[in-house]
Amino acid sequence: xxxxxxxxxxxxxxxxxxxxxxxxxxxxxxxxxxxxxxxxxxxxxxxxxxxxxxxxxxxxxxxxxxxxxxxxxxxxxxxxxxxxxxxxxxxxxxxxxxxxxxxxxxxxxxxxxxxxxxxxxxxxxxxxxxxxxxxxxxxxxxxxxxxxxxxxxxxxxxxxxxxxxxxxxxxxxxxxxxxxxxxxxxxxxxxxxxxxxxxxxxxxxxxxxxxxxxxxxxxxxxxxxxxxxxxxxxxxxxxxxxxxxxxxxxxxxxxxxxx
Amino acid sequence: xxxxxxxxxxxxxxxxxxxxxxxxxxxxxxxxxxxxxxxxxxxxxxxxxxxxxxxxxxxxxxxxxxxxxxxxxxxxxxxxxxxxxxxxxxxxxxxxxxxxxxxxxxxxxxxxxxxxxxxxxxxxxxxxxxxxxxxxxxxxxxxxxxxxxxxxxxxxxxxxxxxxxxxxxxxxxxxxxxxxxxxxxxxxxxxxxxxxxxxxxxxxxxxxxxxxxxxxxxxxxxxxxxxxxxxxxxxxxxxxxxxxxxxxxxxxxxxxxxx
Numbered sequence: 001x002x003x004x005x006x007x008x009x010x011x012x013x014x015x016x017x018x019x020x021x022x023x024x025x026x027x028x029x030x031x032x033x034x035x036x037x038x039x040x041x042x043x044x045x046x047x048x049x050x051x052x053x054x055x056x057x058x059x060x061x062x063x064x065x066x067x068x069x070x071x072x073x074x075x076x077x078x079x080x081x082x083x084x085x086x087x088x089x090x091x092x093x094x095x096x097x098x099x100x101x102x103x104x105x106x107x108x109x110x111x112x113x114x115x116x117x118x119x120x121x122x123x124x125x126x127x128x129x130x131x132x133x134x135x136x137x138x139x140x141x142x143x144x145x146x147x148x149x150x151x152x153x154x155x156x157x158x159x160x161x162x163x164x165x166x167x168x169x170x171x172x173x174x175x176x177x178x179x180x181x182x183x184x185x186x187x188x189x190x191x192x193x194x195x196x197x198x199x200x201x202x203x204x205x206x207x208x209x210x211x212x213x214x215x216x217x218x219x220x221x222x223x224x225x226x227x228x229x230x231x232x233x234x235x236x237x238x239x240x241x242x243x244x245x246x247x248x249x250x251x252x253x254x255x256x257x258x259x
Numbered sequence: 260x261x262x263x264x265x266x267x268x269x270x271x272x273x274x275x276x277x278x279x280x281x282x283x284x285x286x287x288x289x290x291x292x293x294x295x296x297x298x299x300x301x302x303x304x305x306x307x308x309x310x311x312x313x314x315x316x317x318x319x320x321x322x323x324x325x326x327x328x329x330x331x332x333x334x335x336x337x338x339x340x341x342x343x344x345x346x347x348x349x350x351x352x353x354x355x356x357x358x359x360x361x362x363x364x365x366x367x368x369x370x371x372x373x374x375x376x377x378x379x380x381x382x383x384x385x386x387x388x389x390x391x392x393x394x395x396x397x398x399x400x401x402x403x404x405x406x407x408x409x410x411x412x413x414x415x416x417x418x419x420x421x422x423x424x425x426x427x428x429x430x431x432x433x434x435x436x437x438x439x440x441x442x443x444x445x446x447x448x449x450x451x452x453x454x455x456x457x458x459x460x461x462x463x464x465x466x467x468x469x470x471x472x473x474x475x476x477x478x479x480x481x482x483x484x485x486x487x488x489x490x491x492x493x494x495x496x497x498x499x500x501x502x503x504x505x506x507x508x509x510x511x512x513x514x515x516x517x518x
Contacts, residue, residue, distance in 0.1 A: 044338065044339060044342045045342065045346070047339065047342075048339070048342045048343045048345070048346040049346060050310075051309075051310055051313050051343060051511065052343065052346055052347055052350065054310055054313055054314040055313040055314055055315075055509040055511075056314075056509070057346075057347050057350050057508050057509060058350055079303065080303060080306065080307070083303045083304065083306075083307045084307045084310060084311065086307070087304070087307040087308060087311055087316075088311055088316050091311065091316050091317055249316050250314040250315070250316060252310065252314075
């Protein structure tokens, strides 16, 4: 009798074990499914957000939304960012090809510096690709290393513009007094040689928005008699305001926003 | 002797069959790998192209590049397009929320019609999502059906703007004489009720670029004393020129380009 009961209890225990294993398997796969669905939802949102940033629909913004971290990281690191740069540079070069220059030394082109000519991905990588707030001290320390690598595609553009006869102006919001020397050296070391002028932010423009500062500089350049054929930057504030140039091009940047 | 030879030949034939099967398997998997790599390359290119279109870096363009067909089809059909619309409408609504209206009946907002308020995906689906050239006769026949469905997200925006007290102007490049009646009916049937004015292209603007025509209309609206707080369209030509409004929003459209 006792033996029979034990046998039955044993059977029940075995069945229970089996059922619990099955249940935990179902729950785990349910959780994994939810995780996959969440990731897919965030990916769709992040792609929408990135495109909206590029089309200047989102502004201003301080940090990359946390849901977009994986997307922006992948975008910047796994080739799509460089694919984007390549395509835009091709568009710029075919536009430049259509222009009839007068070759009087006044055919000008404006290029921004940070995340246009040279890249700050290294700094932003440590800041979770823009999800963490901007840290001006750490950023300055990074710039002072003079180690910003050239954006390969923009370097190709830079060389082609100079070869074609444009006077290239590099226009940056970097502070002239503290960052002028290292910026000049960094650009030189990365092969940016032969430009007309590197223009940094002098004391009179301190505290001004990028739109205002850069507009004033472009106005002054036009005032000298230059014709600005093209203007390339990674921020919409490079491409808004006055004296924009005959055509502007927006390079991608989902990591930060400057107004 | 003969039997031995036959046996050896049989063995050779069997070996050969095996080797050929192996080779064809390798070749097929190689071909499939190449196909997958090609598809991945086109996908990366198409995504770059679409984002460059949204940022107004590619212009003008006549048809969607053939390599981008699958990408644009998937984008328009499988939710990402609507995810993009949703995100932008949210941005617009939070912007509208920040505005202090004077409620004197002159707080205005401009909305484009085609692929802003209502959708032409049905027409473009039959044109391989813009890979085939535009066919004005077939497009007109489609419009004359009066069956363009509302873009759900933009309908929500439209209602919210009217609720908030804006005078909404619907501004379209459609021909007034031939498409005025059907456009009014189509919009009404899709729930676009309560707008201030629907403005179609009258004879005096025939043949003018969208930028010129729409600028002239916006100028006239401002001339009547209206303040244009916002301006929303799927084409950059809706958002360029004069009297743009305090802020513009670019809705996605990778299917066609109007200059």
